Amino acid sequence: MIWINIFYRLSSSAAKRIFSLCGIIISVSAVTNYMFFGNNYGNMSSLLVYDNILMKTKTDLLLNAVILIAIALIIYLIWNYKIAIIQSVSIALCGAVVITSCANVFSVNKDISKLKTSLETYGNKEISLPLDKNGKNVVVIMMDRAIGEFFPFIIEEKPELKEQLAGFTFYSNTISYGNCTIIAAPALFGGYEYTPEEFNKNDSYSVVEKHNQALKLMPSVFAQNGYDVTICDPPLANYCWTPDLSIFDDIPNAKSHLVKGKLMDLNNLSNTEELRNHNFFAYSIFRSSPLFLHNALYREGTYNHSSKGFHFLGDDMYVAEGTIDGVDPIFMSSYTVLKSLPDITKSIDSGNGSFILMENDTTHDITMLQEPEYEPSHSIDNREYEAEHGVRHSADGRELVFHNKTQIIHYQCNVAAMMKLGTWMDYLRENNLYDNTRIIIVSDHGYNLQNLFSDSNRYDNDKFDVSSYKPLLLVKDFDSRELKIDNTFMTNADTPSIAFKELIENPVNPFTHQSITDDAKTIEKIRIASTGNYLISNYTRDEKKFKDLDWILLDRTDSSDIGSWQLISNKK
Numbered sequence: 260m261i262w263i264n265i266f267y268r269l270s271s272s273a274a275k276r277i278f279s280l281c282g283i284i285i286s287v288s289a290v291t292n293y294m295f296f297g298n299n300y301g302n303m304s305s306l307l308v309y310d311n312i313l314m315k316t317k318t319d320l321l322l323n324a325v326i327l328i329a330i331a332l333i334i335y336l337i338w339n340y341k342i343a344i345i346q347s348v349s350i351a352l353c354g355a356v357v358i359t360s361c362a363n364v365f366s367v368n369k370d371i372s373k374l375k376t377s378l379e380t381y382g383n384k385e386i387s388l389p390l391d392k393n394g395k396n397v398v399v400i401m402m403d404r405a406i407g408e409f410f411p412f413i414i415e416e417k418p419e420l421k422e423q424l425a426g427f428t429f430y431s432n433t434i435s436y437g438n439c440t441i442i443a444a445p446a447l448f449g450g451y452e453y454t455p456e457e458f459n460k461n462d463s464y465s466v467v468e469k470h471n472q473a474l475k476l477m478p479s480v481f482a483q484n485g486y487d488v489t490i491c492d493p494p495l496a497n498y499c500w501t502p503d504l505s506i507f508d509d510i511p512n513a514k515s516h517l518v519k520g521k522l523m524d525l526n527n528l529s530n531t532e533e534l535r536n537h538n539f540f541a542y543s544i545f546r547s548s549p550l551f552l553h554n555a556l557y558r559e560g561t562y563n564h565s566s567k568g569f570h571f572l573g574d575d576m577y578v579a580e581g582t583i584d585g586v587d588p589i590f591m592s593s594y595t596v597l598k599s600l601p602d603i604t605k606s607i608d609s610g611n612g613s614f615i616l617m618e619n620d621t622t623h624d625i626t627m628l629q630e631p632e633y634e635p636s637h638s639i640d641n642r643e644y645e646a647e648h649g650v651r652h653s654a655d656g657r658e659l660v661f662h663n664k665t666q667i668i669h670y671q672c673n674v675a676a677m678m679k680l681g682t683w684m685d686y687l688r689e690n691n692l693y694d695n696t697r698i699i700i701v702s703d704h705g706y707n708l709q710n711l712f713s714d715s716n717r718y719d720n721d722k723f724d725v726s727s728y729k730p731l732l733l734v735k736d737f738d739s740r741e742l743k744i745d746n747t748f749m750t751n752a753d754t755p756s757i758a759f760k761e762l763i764e765n766p767v768n769p770f771t772h773q774s775i776t777d778d779a780k781t782i783e784k785i786r787i788a789s790t791g792n793y794l795i796s797n798y799t800r801d802e803k804k805f806k807d808l809d810w811i812l813l814d815r816t817d818s819s820d821i822g823s824w825q826l827i828s829n830k831k
Contacts, residue, residue: 263278266278280334280335280338283334283338283345283349284330284331284334284335286349286352287330287334287348287352288327288330288331288549289547289548290352290355290356290547291326291327291330292323292327292546292547292548292549292550293546293547295326296319296323296550297313297315297545297546297550297553298546299791300313300314301791301793301794302793302794304589304624305535305589306531306534306535306538306560306587306588306589307535307538307539307542307560307562308538308560308589309557309560310623311707312559312665312707313553313554313557314791315550315553319550320550320551323549323550323551324549324550324551327549373499374501377499377501377503377504377505377517378501378517380504380505381504381515381516381517384514384516386491386516386518386521386522386603387489387514387603387605388489388491388600388603388604388605388615388617389487389489389605389606389607389609389613389615390604390605390606390607390613390615390687390692390696391487391607391608391609391610391611391612391613391695392606392607392608392690392691392692392695393608393609393610393695394609394610394611394612394613394695395612395695395696395697395737395762396612396613396614396615396692396695396696396697397481397486397612397613397614397615397696397697397698397699397758397762398614398615398617398696398697398698398699399477399614399615399616399617399699399701399754399758400617400618400619400680400698400699400700400701401444401447401448401494401617401618401619401701401702401703402619402621402622402676402700402701402702402731403440403494403618403619403620403622403623403702403703404620404622404623404669404702404703404704404705404706405622405673405676405700405702405705405730405731406622406669406670406673406702406705406706406708406726406729406730406731407429407430407431407433407702407705407729407730407731407732408705408711408712408726408729409659409669409670409673409674409731410429410431410673410677410731410733411429411431411653411654411655411657411744412651412652412653412657412659412670413670413673413674413677414677414742415651415652415653415654416648416651416674417674417677417678419681420677420678420681421742423681423682423684423685424677424680424681424684424733424735424742425740425741425742426693426735426736426739426740426741426742427698427700427733427734427735427739427742427743428733428734428735428736428739428742428743428744428745429732429733429742429743429744429745430732430733430734430745430746430747430749431744431745431746431819432745432746432747432748432749432817432818432819433729433730433731433732433748433749433750433751433818434728434729434730434749434750434751434785434787434813434818435447435702435703435704435705435728435729435730435750435751435787436454436455436456436728436750436751436752436785436786436787436788437455437703437704437728437787437788437789437790438704438705438707438727438728438788438789438790439704439790439793440494440495440703440704440793441470441495441790441793441794441795441805442455442458442788442790442793442805442808443455443703443704443730443751444470444473444494444495444703445458445469445470445473446473446750446751446752447473447701447703447751447752447754448473448474448476448477448493448616448754448755449472449473449474449476449755449768450476450752450753450754450755450756450768450775450776450777451752451776451777451778451779451780452768452771452773452775453469453472453473453752454752454779454786454788455786455787455788455805455808456786456788458804458805459803459804459805459808461771461803462803462804464803465800465801465802465803466498466798466802466803466804466805467497467498467798467800470495470496470498471496471497471506472768472770472771474493474494474496474506475506475507475510475769475770476755476768476769476770476775477614477616477754477755477758477759478490478507478510478513478614478616479510479769480755480759480763480766480767480769480775481614481758481763482510482511482512482513482614483769484762484763485512485611485612486512486611486612486613486614487512487607487609487611487612487613487614488510488512488513488514488613488614488615488616489513489514489515489516489613489614489615489616490504490507490513490514490515490516490615490616490617491515491516491517491518491615491616491617491618492516492517492518492519492617492618492619493507493515493616493618494618494703495795498795498798498800499795500795501517502517504516504517512611518596518603518617519592519593519596519619519620520592522595522596522598522599522603523588523591523592523595524591524595531588534564537562537564538562538564541556541562541563541564542562544556545557545562559664586635586637587624587626587635589624589626590621590624590625590626590635590672591635592620592624593619593620593621593623593624594621594635594675594676594679596619596621597619597621597676597679597680597683598679600679600680600682600683600686601682601683601686604683604686604687604690604692606690606691606692612762614758619676621672621675621676621679622669622672622673622676622702625668625669625671625672626668626672627639627664627667627668627671628668628671628672628674628675629641630644630645630648630671631644631648633671633674633675633678634675649661651670659711661711662709662711663709665708665709666708666709666711669706669708673731680700694737694738695737695738696735696737697734697735697736697737697757697758697762698733698734698735699732699733699734699735699754699757699758700731700732700733700734701730701731701732701733701751701754702730702731702732702751703730703751704727704728704730705726705727705728705729705730706726706727707724707726707727708724708726709724710724711726712725712726723789723811723824723826725818725819725821725824727789728787728811728818729818730751732749732751732753734757748780748815748816748817748818749780750780750785752777752779752780753777753780755775756775756776756777759775780815782815783814783815784812784813784814784815785812785813785815786810786811786812786813786827787810787811787812787813788805788808788809788810788811789808789809789810789811790805790806790807790808790809791807792805792806792807809826809827810826810827811824811825811826811827812824812825812826812827813825
């Protein structure tokens with residue numbers, strides 16, 4: 260804004276022409292890059308950090324390069340033969356940018372208005388998780404993106420968890436029906452009627468209505484049977500990023516809360532605004548640049564911020580220093596909920612029994628943590644700990660070695676979540692609420708860990724890395740005492756059946772009037788959906804099917820066997 264103008268004014272006439280020509284080429288190229296390239300990287304946080312790694316194909320890179328070269332050549336030719344056209348195009352582009360910006364501002368303000376209304380209605384309630392000390396309780400906690408394959412290594416690194424989680428069964432042979440929340444979560448909450456395949460067969464309702472049905476299924480059935488029902492942060496309720504809790508208003512005996520972010524200590528987040536301002540400026544440069552520069556400019560979400568660094572010192576030693584003052588506010592908004600579970604849990608004596616449904620993003624909104632405490636810190640340096648513990652082990656002798664940031668921080672946040680849940684289990688025991696409570700800790704899907712658990716190159720992207728479809732499933736039944744590992748084939752769509760078992764006789768879906776069972780799991784081949792189209796903004800309110808699905812066929816006997824997975828190459 261300043262120096263280029265000064266250089267321009269001091270230049271010769273010939274140099275001014277070069278400045279002007281380059282300025283036009285760069286401006287048109289920047290608008291082209293922003294409008295047509297790099298706009299499918301997925302969901303991002305308020306700090307402008309994407310959920311997933313940046314995925315670009317060679318075709319994308321080549322197409323971007325060809326178009327930018329063509330733009331430069333066309334502008335150069337017009338510049339030499341019809342410069343008035345350049346002036347008209349420049350004015351038109353400026354007008355288009357202004358109009359687009361105004362439309363975006365209007366859209367954002369409209370969404371913020373809705374959010375404020377929702378927060379005023381549901382966000383100011385006192386948060387309480389009631390558990391009946393004289394009745395049967397059921398708790399379902401969805402840990403978004405928790406990786407099932409990490410659990411055997413976590414309990415060996417943190418053996419205290421074996422006592423804290425005594426009574427749980429870890430189902431090691433569990434799969435999800437999708438690789439992202441929008442297509443995988445409905446089956447977790449609603450059972451086998453809401454797998455992606457069945458979801459798309461049902462033309463009676465829109466995708467939004469079917470998603471809401473799945474979220475409401477367990478709360479509705481438990482409420483109908485006299486249970487006190489509490490719902491916290493149901494994911495994508497009414498297809499809103501901040502859940503629209505009004506969908507639960509018609510369920511009697513049900514209370515719903517927006518918990519995420521409410522329990523944070525804001526004193527630890529003093530540099531958040533500074534970081535966000537940096538990222539907004541850096542993001543504009545990143546999105547306006549050619550595709551081949553995106554990884555270098557984005558730098559795994561740091562945008563090359565001087566106070567945020569991370570690098571490996573060999574295969575099993577890494578160091579992170581000065582990371583956002585050590586505190587990521589997005590991570591903290593969910594982590595503090597798990598940390599506060601003992602404080603918000605309330606013992607009641609209704610005799611009705613309680614049902615609690617909660618979603619938490621500690622394992623999704625990941626960040627670097629200080630080891631061995633696995634807690635956020637103002638200065639993180641894990642070299643000493645990694646020198647001794649860089650290779651994790653499971654009880655059956657397997658080794659876990661991390662090779663990049665994506666892998667290690669996913670593991671760290673999974674450990675942190677388990678440690679806080681373990682502390683809550685201790686609290687439940689101390690208050691005589693453990694034995695009479697059935698607890699299901701389950702994730703909607705896994706994540707692409709870049710073949711961390713497999714030497715095969717067969718699955719080399721988000722669609723086909725088996726870890727994307729290997730969720731966590733931990734179940735503690737009433738009066739159970741031992742921590743067990745069970746290799747029985749399971750899916751996270753078993754969650755409603757497990758929750759209702761021996762408590763609700765012949766449970767029925769209140770929306771479709773079909774019996775709720777796990778019979779569909781017995782078929783020989785399981786159809787799993789994969790998509791990169793996981794943003795709710797890609798769906799209108801009246802669409803009835805998931806779009807752009809790839810299908811994977813799984814032999815149900817052993818999900819850990821790479822040979823059991825087969826890609827079906829069609830999108831329907």
